[in-house]
Amino acid sequence: GQQLNQSPQSMFIQEGEDVSMNCTSSSIFNTWLWYKQDPGEGPVLLIALYKAGELTSNGRLTAQFGITRKDSFLNISASIPSDVGIYFCAGYNAGNNRKLIWGLGTSLAVNP
């Protein structure tokens, strides 16, 4: 099935550094969602984006809905050890507003 291209696949950074990850698609999306998954737990919604160009923050997290509607990025500023986990992008594309399409995830490791 369709999936989003998410990059990078993994990141290993020092505490305090900023992080950026992104998702791209070959088709237009109406909604972009960013989730975080800790080991042994379910994905937790971080940010939801509904309009092209929208920039939304949640604490140290900022995400943007790309103008072309084919991409989104997530930034984490001043990373801390509890930011460790897998970050997934997901979205509803213009052709199907019932089924979420998922990226493969970005695994983030933070060195204290």
Added chain:
Amino acid sequence: EPEVTQTPSHQVTQMGQEVILRCVPISNHLYFYWYRQILGQKVEFLVSFYNNEISEKSEIFDDQFSVERPDGSNFTLKIRSTKLEDSAMYFCASRKQGLEQPQHFGDGTRLSIL
């Protein structure tokens, strides 16, 4: 804050046995989902459910799988005759009515088939 709850957290079953995974979606949500995640891999869509019927299912969701909303609060996934490759985390999710509302996930059931 309301959340999706799943039971059990871990299920160990012999191959060939039936298993039922249970979910209680958020109370005012109307769309329900099951996903599977094999260890270290991506989240895979299994099935979506709305208005007491399946609205979409993936190729993974074959005749061995079924879903049911037996009452006003529970949403179950049944695997009739489990196989080794069914071992995975199974996540339930729900969302509100309305276009493209985000899905909210439970903490999953780890299914181990022996």
